[in-house]
Amino acid sequence: MSLPKPKQVNIDLYEGGTSEFKNLRSPLKLSANESALGPSPSVMEIFNQNLNLKQYPDGNSKNLKDIISKTFGLDKDRLIIGAGSDEIISLISQCFLSEGDEVIVAEESFLMYRIYSQINGAKVKYAKNINNKFSVDETVKLVCNKTKIVFIANPNNPTGTYIADKEMLKLRKNLPDNILLMVDDAYAEYVTKKDYKSGLEIFNNSSNTFVCRTFSKIYGLANLRLGWGFGPKEIVEAVNFFRPPFNISGIAEKAGCEALKDKNWLVKNIEHNNKWSKIIYDKVITKNIKTNEPVANFFLLNFDNAKHNEKEAYKIFSENNILLRKMNSYGINNSLRLTIGNEEANNKFLDILEKNF
Template sequence: MTAPKPQPGILDIAPYKGGEAAVPGVTKVHKLSSNETPMGPSPKGMEAFRQLAGELHRYPDGAVDILRNALAKHYGIPAENIVCSNGSDEMISLICASYVGVGDEVVYSQYGFMMYPIATQARGATPVMAKEKNFTSDVDALLAAVTPKTRVVFLTNPNNPTGTYISGSELQRLRDGLPADVLLVIDAAYAEYVSRNDYSNGMEMVAARDDTMVLRTFSKIYGLAALRLGWAYAPANIVAVLNRVRGPFNVNAAAQAAGAAALEDTAWLQKSRDHNDAELARVGAALKGLGIEVVPSVANFLLMRFPGGAEQVKGADVALRQAGLILRGMAGYGLPDCLRLSIGTVEEDDMVIATLTKFIKG
């Protein structure tokens, strides 16, 4: 019996597993597995979304002009250097479709976003993993992984799932060390949460070069994950390529309107940052007090390493789920002794602390 065959390498891809949202037998669940904001959607974004209800029979603006102009004003960058997408996932796939092919290589950091190797393999190329140092992207290891076959280097900064970051000077050292024909993609999905003076989201590098781009998202601090809205700031030569391969209506009208409105929600955004800063410190200290190693994070989540290894993680995960708390297992990232906790409400975080205290201390 014959059947259509996929391209070579497709069946070798391990499907991406997102954070779970349900526990069998548990009615009320607290999802702390996908780095979603506990503050809910931007109120201004929600109102703009509601106002679109009577226009659902219309196609969205294929040029995404209102949103691109709003982003340009907000960040002080040219609108013509902005490309919008159906979430950052789509942008990653568009980049690989445009710049990666059979026989090429794509470099990414050891604990980087799993969509990088998936999008790479989907194009028949080879993902090359560079080891991290202390759960942090290692510029020397990334540069050492580059070969004449390298086409793209993906860097998540801050990194997910570790929450760590490299400084602006290290970011510049990475770019300076790469060949000019290698595209550096800086994925700054969690940039809004960072308050460190030595951090750079990389956007100033885009303005000065034609070989670097930055990815941003509305899924995290803006709370619009359900609408799937991402965007890239890139040089004109890269924008021209991406606009040739993206779909004509790849960003829906509701996402465009909600995103533009959310950019104006500055007071709500600061409230979200303040909540995250306070809970990162409070929850991190409490977990350390239980003997759990907590990786220092500048994002909206904490990576926890349990002293009892993978077996203790399994027990902790069972206890948490029985309490209706879903965290993210890290075995798929090569970290079977770790769980990742997305910062929740104060009440949710208290539940996590209490459950783990009971599990560890009995």
């Protein structure tokens, strides 16, 4: 018997932040940039309602689009809903990329841009980050007539850095108009910097920029898989052909609606993040661990000048029930990524840091 031959893709598969560790029971997971406080209590009430599980969901996610449109002042026809922003990135890649095309990503950036680009046959070019930050000049240098998409996360994962609104506008201005700029706003809600504007704010009227957002981070719904994209109407329509008809469960849609309604919960999360990111940053740098200034809900910790290297640090924290994210798959040396957790997890992290570094 000879089965059809699967397509060969020569890529490293994505590895998420670890949830478990040998011999650890319920570890404190600070490895996947998940929400510190979890979903809004009003989202949790959905699960006490009579859920109609036998019926297919609304394949057009009308209720969620209505609320997104109202909350952010966006045209409904320019929205697309995905099973996580991950699916939006995948759909954009399927829609625009083929063999012979090129994309540009920052060398230290979210791995799914390169993975989906390669799955769809495109070659990935890597722009150097300068001082751990996305560089417009390094990116523009790599443009050629095969370039179809430039991906940027702002703030960037895993470096935890951001570029100012002026830089983002410079990027768009310096890219040829026929290149799609894909701006990933996954951590936008956390940012309180005055010179920052989210992709959604900057490009609400652009004809060649696409923005994606997620409910997995500040809204605490990573498990339900919910995200969305906003872009030019023709692009949204084109991408929609690649979207499975019922990609979002009805429960996820309801949860997204409730999450957006609860503005107080959003504020509470931002306040929690501001408070703890400052406390953690101040402590971490006294231990000669280099890191980014607080911007999103995580830090990239570099151990070059610290008492322990990354391997030792990982071991110390995991032996104390705390999981951090290894950076090997990102090719970043001697570093771990730390997510800001709830009060208990943060205090535990600080305590172990104090005792061991």
